[in-house]
Amino acid sequence: MTLSVQGVGFSYGANRALDAFSFNVERGSFCALLGPNGAGKSTLFALLTRLFTTTEGRIAVAGHDIATAPRKALAEIGVVFQQPTLDMDLSVRRNLTYFAALHGLSGRDAAERSEAALDRAGLTDRAETKARELSGGQRRRVEIARALIHRPSVLLLDEPTVGLDAASRAAITEHVHRLCAEEGLTVLWATHLTDEVRPDDRLVIVHRGRVLADGIAGEIAPASVADTFLALTGAPA
Numbered sequence: 001m002t003l004s005v006q007g008v009g010f011s012y013g014a015n016r017a018l019d020a021f022s023f024n025v026e027r028g029s030f031c032a033l034l035g036p037n038g039a040g041k042s043t044l045f046a047l048l049t050r051l052f053t054t055t056e057g058r059i060a061v062a063g064h065d066i067a068t069a070p071r072k073a074l075a076e077i078g079v080v081f082q083q084p085t086l087d088m089d090l091s092v093r094r095n096l097t098y099f100a101a102l103h104g105l106s107g108r109d110a111a112e113r114s115e116a117a118l119d120r121a122g123l124t125d126r127a128e129t130k131a132r133e134l135s136g137g138q139r140r141r142v143e144i145a146r147a148l149i150h151r152p153s154v155l156l157l158d159e160p161t162v163g164l165d166a167a168s169r170a171a172i173t174e175h176v177h178r179l180c181a182e183e184g185l186t187v188l189w190a191t192h193l194t195d196e197v198r199p200d201d202r203l204v205i206v207h208r209g210r211v212l213a214d215g216i217a218g219e220i221a222p223a224s225v226a227d228t229f230l231a232l233t234g235a236p237a
């Protein structure tokens with residue numbers, strides 16, 4: 001199991017954000033974490049990235065417990081946050097090499113990995129372009145490439161298509177599915193948009209801090225993900 005979340009709970013004062021929250025994601029799976037606003041997705045991401053401390057339940061990444069072996073667990077995680085985090089005044093290439101250096105890679109390794117990441121993202125011809133001049137979809141691609149530069153086995157994305165037009169949304173969704181299928185990357189994709197879920201995806205539906213359904217999307221939502229989501233959560237997608 002590449003990602004394991006078992007019995008995790010979290011409260012903001014009296015507000016219970018996550019309760020007995022459990023699911024596992026196998027290596028190479030694309031798992032959509034689908035929930036309306038306030039379901040607890042961002043709170044889970046904060047626990048997965050150790051922004052918050054897990055005091056109830058257990059989270060393990062590639063077999064490493066995030067509480068007792070945090071460095072090993074975090075080394076296996078790449079993250080794309082909801083808010084864009086590129087340096088807009090740096091070129092695409094510099095954004096990547098800078099991040100690689102932060103991970104302790106030597107200048108040569110950082111350069112090599114950045115070139116490979118640019119190639120994989122289809123952005124080699126934009127390497128010297130400032131992030132500010134890219135489209136929203138291209139920026140997200142750079143963020144994904146950057147999140148993978150230390151070669152993690154798990155990629156976490158928190159609502160990665162927010163603010164993108166329909167074509168860019170579809171392209172990013174396709175790009176990440178391909179990374180899963182071709183490179184064995186394990187993906188956790190948080191979203192409130194049912195049309196981003198494909199029938200073969202693993203689907204975990206969350207609402208008010210609890211897991212309401214968990215399985216292969218085409219099996220737990222045979223008619224449509226939107227119908228199942230609405231029936232379970234009462235929230236239109």
Ligand SMILES: Nc1ncnc2c1ncn2[C@@H]1O[C@H](COP(=O)(O)OP(=O)(O)OP(=O)(O)O)[C@@H](O)[C@H]1O
Nearest residue numbers: 012015016017035036037038039040041042043044
């Ligand atoms: N800093 C905070 N203080 C108090 N309550 C919070 C805080 N952050 C989140 N919450 C509450 O915790 C619950 C889960 O919120 P969370 O942000 O994790 O959900 P979400 O699914 O990520 O939604 P969104 O997509 O809107 O971010 C909600 O009831 C929310 O109001």
